[in-house]
Amino acid sequence: MINQFLARNNLRLYAISYMVTFREMNDLITKSAPLLNFQDTEIAFADKSDDELKEKYWLFRLMNSEGLVNFLTSLAQIALKLHLPIEPLIKRTIFRHFCGGETIEECEKVIEKLANSNIGTILDYSVEGKYDEEDFGRTKDEIIRTIKRAKDDPRIPFAVFKVSGIAPLGTLEKVSSGIQLTEKGERKWKRIQERVEEICSLAYSIGQPVFIDAEESWIQGAIDLLAETMMKKYNRERPLIYNTIQLYRKDRLDFLKKSHHKALSDGYFLAVKLVRGAYMEKERERAEQMGYPSPIHDDKTSTDRDYDQAIMYCLENLKTISFVAGTHNEASIQLLTRKMYENRIEVNHPHIFFSQLYGMSDNLSYVLAKNGYNVTKYVPYGPVRDTIPYLIRRAQENTAVMGQMSRELELIIREMKRRGIY
Numbered sequence: 001m002i003n004q005f006l007a008r009n010n011l012r013l014y015a016i017s018y019m020v021t022f023r024e025m026n027d028l029i030t031k032s033a034p035l036l037n038f039q040d041t042e043i044a045f046a047d048k049s050d051d052e053l054k055e056k057y058w059l060f061r062l063m064n065s066e067g068l069v070n071f072l073t074s075l076a077q078i079a080l081k082l083h084l085p086i087e088p089l090i091k092r093t094i095f096r097h098f099c100g101g102e103t104i105e106e107c108e109k110v111i112e113k114l115a116n117s118n119i120g121t122i123l124d125y126s127v128e129g130k131y132d133e134e135d136f137g138r139t140k141d142e143i144i145r146t147i148k149r150a151k152d153d154p155r156i157p158f159a160v161f162k163v164s165g166i167a168p169l170g171t172l173e174k175v176s177s178g179i180q181l182t183e184k185g186e187r188k189w190k191r192i193q194e195r196v197e198e199i200c201s202l203a204y205s206i207g208q209p210v211f212i213d214a215e216e217s218w219i220q221g222a223i224d225l226l227a228e229t230m231m232k233k234y235n236r237e238r239p240l241i242y243n244t245i246q247l248y249r250k251d252r253l254d255f256l257k258k259s260h261h262k263a264l265s266d267g268y269f270l271a272v273k274l275v276r277g278a279y280m281e282k283e284r285e286r287a288e289q290m291g292y293p294s295p296i297h298d299d300k301t302s303t304d305r306d307y308d309q310a311i312m313y314c315l316e317n318l319k320t321i322s323f324v325a326g327t328h329n330e331a332s333i334q335l336l337t338r339k340m341y342e343n344r345i346e347v348n349h350p351h352i353f354f355s356q357l358y359g360m361s362d363n364l365s366y367v368l369a370k371n372g373y374n375v376t377k378y379v380p381y382g383p384v385r386d387t388i389p390y391l392i393r394r395a396q397e398n399t400a401v402m403g404q405m406s407r408e409l410e411l412i413i414r415e416m417k418r419r420g421i422y
Helices: 002-018 022-030 050-063 066-081 087-098 105-115 133-150 169-177 183-206 217-234 252-266 280-290 300-316 330-342 362-370 384-400 404-419
Strands: 120-125 158-161 210-212 241-246 270-275 321-326 352-357 375-381
Touching: 050 066, 050 087, 050 404, 066 384, 087 384, 105 120, 105 375, 120 133, 120 158, 133 158, 133 183, 169 183, 169 217, 183 210, 183 217, 183 241, 210 217, 217 241, 217 252, 241 252, 241 321, 252 270, 252 300, 270 300, 300 321, 300 330, 321 330, 330 352, 330 362, 352 362, 362 375, 375 384
Parallel strands: 120 375, 158 210, 210 241, 241 270, 270 321, 321 352, 352 375
Antiparallel strands: none
């Protein structure tokens, strides 16, 4: 009671000083931030027909079984090696639910559908496993097409690319490890830098924000170097080039703060996409095989703690940091929206975005968008055969996330029951 009395009297002094009514100031301590209702399946699946919802149900029911997912992904990998014609089956099932199409043009229906719910699209060219200069050049050209496509289209607020799609992994690993490059290696590194420069300079010239995705820890050092160089060059007037920080790594919260200090010192905006991480099993297996400490947190609690501290750090430095909360974690989203409310930060502040994967966590994306927040969906696209490695990894990752598929399935069933089709 004493603390409440002192708080109210301090508020009176504040109100008198700033010509604000006591009633308005009193609201600050008597009203708590409203929790968003992420269980509202009517909003979450508003743009899904009954047939689409049923298809989603059967797919997620399948993905809820880790053993079955592992069996089917192994089967798909064998079929790929034997050059069996599995593309039509893949396209009618998992591809249709997690990808926008095979080309940018085919993605238009998805772009428009998301936009009708006030959700932006991030076109993600998801071709993986390429190794020669010709392939790197083709991928770079496609990334440039996504940037040009996004120009002046408010439905596509960001573009994105993976450095590994335009660079040999060996060179990225050597640069990340500080290994002296041979003359041939130097030429490869120079070509990587030129491709990244071409992409980012175009983005700057047309004012199109672009993400540089995070990857495995043993090549991330080179990616961070490229991202920092591009931010220092192109983020002076506004946040444009975004690096991605994986908070399941033990060192990344500190990396975020050091990156911010560098940006402040050199006079540019820090722009970051905050994610938990996508290569946990791969990281731990490699660390064990090669005999070094795993860079990944030992438990989920530590990852959650660092992620939430990262979004709070960005929120506290909003004038000089632009960030995207790339997460499917409801608790982290509730934390961020609550802190925005408490600090009277507008829901559509241009330095704060939320992002989820297309086909996943629609309850989060659609409810956030319905409440006016800036929301985007990653929409992968590319030829079916070339995107199969991405789809396999996505299926395995999502199945491995504790409870993720069960939560998705529970929401789908609830909406089907609400519609009377279950």
